[in-house]
Amino acid sequence: DIMLTQSPATLSVTPGESISLSCRASQSISTNLHWYQQKPNESPRVLIKYASQTISGIPSRFSGSGSGTDFTLNINRVEPEDFSVYYCQQSNSWPLTFGSGTKLEIK
Amino acid sequence: EVQLVESGGGLVQPGRSLKLSCAASGFTFSDYNMAWVRQAPKKGLEWVATIIYDGSRTYYRDSVKGRFTISRDNAKSTLYLQMDSLRSEDTATYYCATHPLGARFDYWGQGVMVTVSS
Numbered sequence: 001d002i003m004l005t006q007s008p009a010t011l012s013v014t015p016g017e018s019i020s021l022s023c024r025a026s027q028s029i030s031t032n033l034h035w036y037q038q039k040p041n042e043s044p045r046v047l048i049k050y051a052s053q054t055i056s057g058i059p060s061r062f063s064g065s066g067s068g069t070d071f072t073l074n075i076n077r078v079e080p081e082d083f084s085v086y087y088c089q090q091s092n093s094w095p096l097t098f099g100s101g102t103k104l105e106i107k
Numbered sequence: 108e109v110q111l112v113e114s115g116g117g118l119v120q121p122g123r124s125l126k127l128s129c130a131a132s133g134f135t136f137s138d139y140n141m142a143w144v145r146q147a148p149k150k151g152l153e154w155v156a157t158i159i160y161d162g163s164r165t166y167y168r169d170s171v172k173g174r175f176t177i178s179r180d181n182a183k184s185t186l187y188l189q190m191d192s193l194r195s196e197d198t199a200t201y202y203c204a205t206h207p208l209g210a211r212f213d214y215w216g217q218g219v220m221v222t223v224s225s
Contacts, residue, residue: 034211036152043202043215044152050210087152091210095168096154 002026002090004099012107015080021102023071023088032092035064035073038101039084047086048073078104109133111203111216118222119193129186129203129216136184137161142206143177143188145199146218153199156188157206166209170196193223 003026013019023033031051036044046055048064051071061076075082083106088099115127127143143155156177157166165177176189186203200220204212 032210036212038152043218044212045215046211046213089152089154089211091208094166096157096209098152098154100151 001095002029002093002097004088004090004097006086006088006099006102008102009100010103010105012105013078014107015078017078018076019074019078019104021073021075021086021104023066023073023099025069025071025090025092028068029090029092031067032090033064033066033071034089034091035062036087036089037082037084038087044087075104080106109205109214111205111214113201113203113216113219116201116219116221118224120225121194121223123193124189124191125193125221126190127188127201127203127219127221129188131184131186131203134205134214136179137181140206140209141177141179141186142204142212143186144202144204144212144215145197146202147196147199150199155201157209158186159209190221193221195223197221198223 005024007022033051035048038044047062052064063074065072085101085103087101110132112130119125142157145153158177174192178187200218202218203216205214
């Protein structure tokens with residue numbers, strides 16, 4: 001199984017800061033990597049597909065990059081509504097796997 | 108508007124069975140691969156199973172293979188998950204989701220809680 005390691009586990013920031021979240025795969029997955037946001041007591045929603053492709057309706061401050069084993073989710077100028085948990089997920093091979101998540105909290 | 112509404116969850120004893128349903132609307136259900144994803148309390152997301160748009164193929168994670176069965180009724184726009192021989196570690200919120208190309212999970216239901224306990 002492909003393991004996805006997300007770091008940091010928790011990130012404390014002030015609204016307005018720009019941040020990067022990391023997701024590292026245990027083997028190369030090309031760009032078959034997707035990012036999700038999950039707010040408390042809500043279902044996840046997809047933010048970025050195939051490492052860097054945008055999703056309709058997602059604010060432009062969210063962007064993704066990377067290929068192979070190293071991936072990054074960037075949030076340009078964090079807004080108050082962005083404080084939640086972020087997951088990466090690979091679709092390169094079965095079984096599909098998720099990272100353990102990064103919790104973005106208010107400093 | 109895409110809507111996915113899960114039902115059928117609840118409290119069940121270890122070893123017993125439960126069947127989840129997911130009613131879909133707002134899109135052409137028969138065109139889409141579908142999946143179940145679960146989340147144990149206070150834990151992360153875990154893919155469970157996927158079914159191809161026409162029901163011709165299914166995929167499962169190892170820990171549920173042989174115990175869970177994903178199926179669909181395209182005439183009713185409904186996805187199912189038959190869960191047999193349930194274990195305490197199956198306790199989770201179960202989400203159904205659209206799963207285009209077997210890649211990302213685009214649209215998610217609100218989730219249904221399954222608790223396996225004596």
